[in-house]
Amino acid sequence: SYEVIQPPSVSVSPGQTASITCSGHRLGDRYVSWYQQKPGQSPALVIHQDTKRPSGIPERFSGSNSGNTATLTISGTQALDEADYYCQAWDSNTYVVFGGGTRLTVL
Amino acid sequence: QLQLQESGPGLVKPSETLSLTCTVSGGSFNSSYFWGWIRQPPGKGLEWIGIIYYSGSTYFNPSLKSRVTISADTSKKQFSLKLTSVTAADMAVYYCARLVANWGYVDSWGQGTLVTVSS
Numbered sequence: 001s002y003e004v005i006q007p008p009s010v011s012v013s014p015g016q017t018a019s020i021t022c023s024g025h026r027l028g029d030r031y032v033s034w035y036q037q038k039p040g041q042s043p044a045l046v047i048h049q050d051t052k053r054p055s056g057i058p059e060r061f062s063g064s065n066s067g068n069t070a071t072l073t074i075s076g077t078q079a080l081d082e083a084d085y086y087c088q089a090w091d092s093n094t095y096v097v098f099g100g101g102t103r104l105t106v107l
Numbered sequence: 108q109l110q111l112q113e114s115g116p117g118l119v120k121p122s123e124t125l126s127l128t129c130t131v132s133g134g135s136f137n138s139s140y141f142w143g144w145i146r147q148p149p150g151k152g153l154e155w156i157g158i159i160y161y162s163g164s165t166y167f168n169p170s171l172k173s174r175v176t177i178s179a180d181t182s183k184k185q186f187s188l189k190l191t192s193v194t195a196a197d198m199a200v201y202y203c204a205r206l207v208a209n210w211g212y213v214d215s216w217g218q219g220t221l222v223t224v225s226s
Contacts, residue, residue, distance in 0.1 A: 001169050001170070031210045031211055031212070033210075033211070033212035033213070035153075035213070042202060042216040042217065042218055042219055043153065043202075043213070043216055044216075045212060045213060045214060048207070048210060048212040048214075049210045049212070054214070084152075086152065086153050088153075088211075088212065088213070090210060090211025090212065091211075095155070095158065095166045095211065096143070096145075096155035096158065096168075096206070096211060097155065098145075098152060098153045098154065098155055099152070100152045101152040101153070
């Protein structure tokens, strides 16, 4: 079955750029979305269709997807961005696949 | 504003069937969306369970497929999950969700409901 792999944790200093990767075989052929989840809350969509930001999501969140890797980039990371982030791949054969999640620590 | 609300027993005995219902308000079942279930064991990551299309077609996580049924009652604006033969490994927060059909992303989540498996 198809899998996507995320690093368990990423650390970043406030104001710096955080990059969270999501890797899978020919992931660039699939649509990737990213979700932010804070403790006790439902996940929230931050990027869809590889690069698109829903309304209300700050411009500092951006996404890319090519080859075997998708990346969520948070520029000028703020303390409130500290959360778990999940990538999700979609295609019409395997449908929904989630990565294992990455805990972003802002320190 | 779309709202999704899960309902069902919070405690299920091992080997029995977990049943949850999601009530949709502020939206409609149409070809633009899938409706689905996603779970999250305590302290762990998200796991896709399955989805249903407005036509009634269903698609499941291969690892759960043999135990899962998803159905919808469009007149009541509800869709439901049944998971048979539960074990402690099925203990999780269960989320219902709406997925945008062409690109498969979740644009709306329920608040989640914790289901405990215990005798």
